[in-house]
Structures are given as structure tokens and as C-alpha cells.
Amino acid sequence: MINWKRVEELRDEIGAEDFNEVVELFLDEVEEVIERLQTQPDLGRLEADLHFLKGSALNLGFHAFSLLCQAGEVAAASGKAETVDLAKTIQSFFDSKAEFESKLAAA
Numbered sequence: 352m353i354n355w356k357r358v359e360e361l362r363d364e365i366g367a368e369d370f371n372e373v374v375e376l377f378l379d380e381v382e383e384v385i386e387r388l389q390t391q392p393d394l395g396r397l398e399a400d401l402h403f404l405k406g407s408a409l410n411l412g413f414h415a416f417s418l419l420c421q422a423g424e425v426a427a428a429s430g431k432a433e434t435v436d437l438a439k440t441i442q443s444f445f446d447s448k449a450e451f452e453s454k455l456a457a458a
Contacts, residue, residue, distance in 0.1 A: 353412050353414060353447060353451055353454070354413075354414040355412065357410075357411070357412035361373070361410065361412070378448065380407065381404060381407050381408075381444065384400050385441055388400060388441060389437075389441060394433060397432045398428050401420045405417050405421050413451070415446075415447060416440070419443050423435040423436075423440055
């Protein structure tokens with residue numbers, strides 16, 4: 352679910368001190384989009400939202416979530432936004448976040 356190698360690469364790239372700040376920023380920005388998708392999904396901007404989420408997920412190693420975002424982005428770009436399983440995608444984010452935070456807290 353999480354690409355821990357990517358997480359370590361990111362930590363090495365930006366330094367352990369700034370890593371927590373980047374994680375916090377990532378989670379805040381992603382949760383803002385997730386909340387909008389949960390409360391006011393706009394199929395007209397779904398492709399852009401999923402593209403943003405995919406990029407954020409890849410940067411922080413949320414591999415499974417990024418794959419769902421990519422599949423949804425492709426579907427939305429193909430005019431099939433209504434086929435995107437937003438509930439599954441959103442749940443993947445929360446599952447990834449829980450695993451991520453659990454492992455980081457244990458480290």
C-alpha cells in the first residue's frame with residue numbers, strides 16, 4: 352500500500368527536520384480535496400482533482416492510492432467520470448494514511 356522506499360528517499364532528499372512539515376502539508380492539501388469529493392463531487396473537475404491527488408500520493412509513497420487516482424483520472428479524461436469509484440479511492444487514501452501514520456509513529 353505504501354512505497355516505503357519512496358518515503359525514505361523523500362526523507363533523505365528534504366531532511367528529517369523538514370519531512371514532518373512536508374507530510375503535514377501533503378495531508379492537509381489532500382484532505383481538502385478528499386473532503387470536497389465526499390461532499391460536493393464535481394465530475395467536471397474530477398480529472399484535475401484526481402491528477403492532483405495522484406501526484407501528491409506518488410510524492411509521499413501512497414502507492415495503492417496513486418494507482419486508483421490514476422485509473423480514475425484516465426476514466427474522467429475519457430469522458431467516463433461517472434464510472435470512477437470515488438468511495439474506493441477515498442477509502443484507499445484513509446487506509447494508506449492510517450498505515451503511514453502507524454508506521455511513522457512506531458519508528
